[in-house]
Amino acid sequence: MVPLQAGFVLVFLLFGLAITALWVWVSYWVYNDATDRGMDSATLWAVVTFVGGVIGLLIYILVREDPSTSQAVQP
Numbered sequence: 001m002v003p004l005q006a007g008f009v010l011v012f013l014l015f016g017l018a019i020t021a022l023w024v025w026v027s028y029w030v031y032n033d034a035t036d037r038g039m040d041s042a043t044l045w046a047v048v049t050f051v052g053g054v055i056g057l058l059i060y061i062l063v064r065e066d067p068s069t070s071q072a073v074q075p
Helices: 003-036 042-063
Strands: none
Touching: 003 042
8 A cells, every 4th residue: 555545544534533423422412412301212312313413413403392391300
């Protein structure tokens, strides 16, 4: 392999890892946000966001429940 090609492979590998880490973090945020809002399907939304990318995140933001209308946790 030509050294220049090896550099491109490394750049693409690091870019892919950075994008994956970003979507893991976004999915974690979606899970926490859905849990805080009292949604029963927090895990499902995290998976939809991870798999669907930007489209999944936009769908979640559009359909998530307003915290003032979600069920309050009774002590």
